[in-house]
Amino acid sequence: MPKIKKKRLGFVIDMTPMVDVTFLLLTFFMFTAKFKSEAEAEQKFVIKRPYASADTSKLPDKDLAIIKVGIDTLSGDTSYYYTIINEIQRRQVYDNLNFTPEQRKPQLKVGLDLLDQLIMQTRITGPRTRFAIDGDRRIRYKWIEDAIDVLRKNNATAFNFVTEKRQ
């Protein structure tokens, strides 16, 4: 005679330890999460950074201006983009250059002339601002060379190259 299986009615597992751990992980990820900035959210290119060996120096969080050299995903054109991280400083720079409301984007697509003006104003409004060049590894070195020349012209002789750790 086959045994009749008892249905386990009202079967309950104590979920408390699992919930404890889950909440711990959740709070960890919530606190460490860093969201995309306004500037990054609307950019139409992805920068494939050049590889370098592991380094402990990280990009500073504040007093930073980034010159991005990116390849547009749709058109395939290379161009410079300029971002000042500090919003107050950004407003000051835009005011000094008499920008129209349409031009007041967090990340500007710029040519070398405008880049020169922007860097000069950035130097005036915040002499301690650090500069970083965030270039795609596939672009020609010419783009970087020109950006360095503009920086040198404005006496910004120490700057950073943004790289990615080689796995």
Place this chain on the structure above:
Amino acid sequence: MAGGGGGLELPERQRRGKKHSKRKKKKRVGFRIDMTPMVDIVFLLLTFFMYTTTMVTPQVMEISVPKEVEENVEVNQANLFTLYVRGDGKLFFSMGADDPQPIEYSQLRAKAVELNLLRKNKLITAFKPSPDAPYGAVVQVLDILNQAEAEIIRQLQAEGLKRERKFAFVKLSPEEVEKLKGL
């Protein structure tokens, strides 16, 4: 019955003396809440944050270039170690006024260490990337030189010398571009 505020307790205690208290407070044993919906939400949030979080922050390579000055600095040709990156990413080096010779990326580190130890602090490294060279290759060369630097500092320290790094970005002249093309 559960709403036992402070106001209710006092009369109860007084009543105890009169020996009849039929209503005993029930202890809530084995009290359970169904946690499933909460767990659902928590897991949803957890997976969301796990996927969106980026653990790797970009690292940087520090570069410094000399200020713009008009006057030219005289350099002893014999101590000049020049590195070239051609438009196709190929690497070349030359000592002094010699013609550029090809070198592999994997050999560059050993070469840089060897030459620097030979000439001590006198060696000047000039880096001449071609304007057409891929930026990734340029950074790779800089990275290799930085790695070699650690080795050089260690070796020179053993000899009791203080390292003075002499490095510069130099622009490639049109003649050099032609010369590199032919190699």
